[in-house]
Amino acid sequence: MVSPPVLVYVRPWNMAQFSDLAQGIWPDVSQVHVSEHGAVDQGGLKTAFYAAYKHISEDLQPLCLAEDQIADILLRCRLLRSIPLRRARRLLLAAEQAIEEVLDHHKPRAMLSITVDSYILQIFYLACQRRNIPFYGLVPSFINGYFRLTAMGERVVARDVPQQEIDAVTEQLLSTSYKPDFLPKSSHALRTKARKLWRRNLVKPAYFEARRRLSGDPLNYHYWSTSITARRYWSLRIQDYDGCIPRNRTDLPTISLEKPLIFLPLQMSPEATIDYWSTDTSWIDYEARVLKLLKTTADSHTILVKEHPNLLGFRSPGFYRRLAECSNAILVDAGVSANQLIQISDGVIICTGTVGFEAALRGLPVYTNSAPFHLPDNVALPLEELAKPCPARQNNITVQKLMIRHVLEGLLPGEFINDGSWQQGRNPQSEMINSLRQAIERGI
Template sequence: MNRTASILLYVRPWNKTQMQHLACGIFGAGATLHQTSEHASIDKSGLSAALTAIFGKIKPDASFRHLSAPETTDITLRCRLLRSFDPATARRLLLAAEQAISDVLDKARPDAMLSLTIDSYIMDVFATLCAQRGIRFIGIVPSFVKEHFRVTTRGEYVPCRTVSEAEIDKALANLTNQDYRPDFLVQSEHEMRRQMWRLWLRNFPKPLWFALKRMNPSERLNYHYWASQVVAQRYWSPWPQSLDGLSGPALARLQGEGGPPLVYLPLQMSPEATIDYWSHDTRWIAYEEFVLSLIRQYRKTRRFVVKEHPNLLGFRSRGFYKRLAKEPNCVIASPKVASNDLVELCDGVVVCTGSAGFEAALRGKPVYSDSNPYYLPLGALRPLAALQDDLPKAAITPEQQRAMVAFMLGGTLPGRFLNNGRWSVESEEHRVWSARMAQSIRSILDRDHAATADTPFSRMSSQ
């Protein structure tokens, strides 16, 4: 007899209603939803209480039951919270998470799990144990393509659909526009300055604020509170860190001054899942240190044009901008300069996983990355070690551009995912966005179920 879907939802206070609405759209109003969170106030699975109880009882010689040694090493390295602790504390937290999450899965027995893409060790353990049990993990994240999103666990490319020629035409026209900026970027110099002050004002009280919130025994191990406290302490500054740089004619003159070739290095948001979990090259995880080491490695042979991420202006560790400016082969561009202008100016582009790599490749510029970013197939980008070679000047054909866009769009889905906590069920527009996302995710599940008909999930009735 067919049964309705049993779905485990990973939620946080600011997206609980949004995730519930999306789950009902995907799996039907009759689906059984199990809600889990490390936030005690909204956790209905017992996860939050179990984490605290198990952590207090774990013995130093306890062994992992489900996670292998390589998995525990990788999970610890990629989590911004775990890697900030001594190995013994990190191991205890991971042991507690493994046992508590295993218990949640035992009780809920979900057919699928709906979550954000992984950005913490809690979510990483959920995804790992789900994979071991054959439970579909559906992680969602916005895309740099307007009105699109992606389904991914750790940032990997997931082939989703066949893309029409009309959609390729539309995306190509949009992405090759010289003034193109993704929706999530601030769009003007005035907005950048406001964003700088906003980040500083928000971060200023965070170390104390989250330390106080963690005084509540039920929230002592709350990942979001603890990680926010640790990160805020690292980036705390008594005053906003402004950043000036070259723009206009001064920037344009770089090409005619002679000297080593120019390489564009756009800074990414850090710490961020796009680096911690999406990069195969784990050297980038110590982001600021690796950027500086890369610039220093080529002091005599390359000039790096560095531009701050518009959404992160001023939010770096204290002194980072000064250390950059001291490097003789580092040119700091003003944050107000459009990224595509710097792509044109330079002879090559270095990225971890940032979308600037795709925009540069689309314009025929050589792009260097060992991170296997999702937007291009393996082998399409040059390894970082190739920076020591001559930078090629190869043109790109319209056919190659279309192939790139077709591949990238094939890993995205129509729909707008509002990932800033502002989604409201009272908004008709927001409900429409959610319904479009649900339809897109449903299409993937239907396709996969048809290909593997003899699975527990495929035998459930769709509502």
């Protein structure tokens, strides 16, 4: 009897990397690559998807998806929510048919993938759940030297953590110089990255639209969604972002010291950490949500707004101007460390951003309705609590170590490279493979 294979979701730029991971985790099990990219799809997904889309009828009903699940998929996917509803639903139902066909044919024992970042992967995840097929979604971590297993942002308790490791990571994270590896290391690197993002986006709309139409693959999620997103953020010149560099509260311009000072670190958007990880879906239209929040707190709070270092200049045209026009907003230079602003603030507002964890670790109140994985229950305050006086800062080493344990139980040792730069032989994955094998043996 043939042993069931492992289904491995790949894209052209990470096929070798995920093949290497799957081979290391399941050395005696065959693997089948599935992808919406025909060049790397071995499982028949692309062919089945186009066949289903061609023959789908207006009144077609879903095979297994409930209407509330369909509504959630349509809302969270950056492609589906950007195109007419009728066409979006047709794409979704065609994908469901194709995915059910692939799973019926291959009957996999497990599925290995990046974390859910599209309607294709969300449908795969839901179908795997229904069939009791383990779905292992991978994503890097904000703590250097670790990665995370999660499908849609949920916390997965993957291991037991020794006290020695908790102590070491606590010391690391409480250092004022700590910075995750994925952030620019200097102001020069930050500005260089911003210019590179802007230059690349100048050609993206035309390039990916042409790629979509001339490749014979007009429904390709990556080509289509990238073209739409690039158009939204396209600007003939790099957008100005002028922020102050405060050393303390007295450095802040036009500040009312009678109001609580709240730090709002902007997150990358559109991004899976907002689209799929937030239980509060009002953040999905991220820029509109930020501006609404500033408007509703105009009379009660002063808000420090800092751009994400990896997204400087890559917002919709006019967003920075609209931010600056908010009477209670103070824009802070993107190169200022989050820890520096945590020290002078009375509270932090986040969607799912890990700056919230850094703030809570230092005893600062954190406001969110999004249930981020990194905050234990009862640590975060709902946004509605902003109407009350901010609780006093509380530094407690016992609480800090409980928070570190909470996070580390959901992280695994190893470096996961998720930007397409992984190279065979140059970036060994042995630690990741060992961590994943142990977690899978644990029965997660």
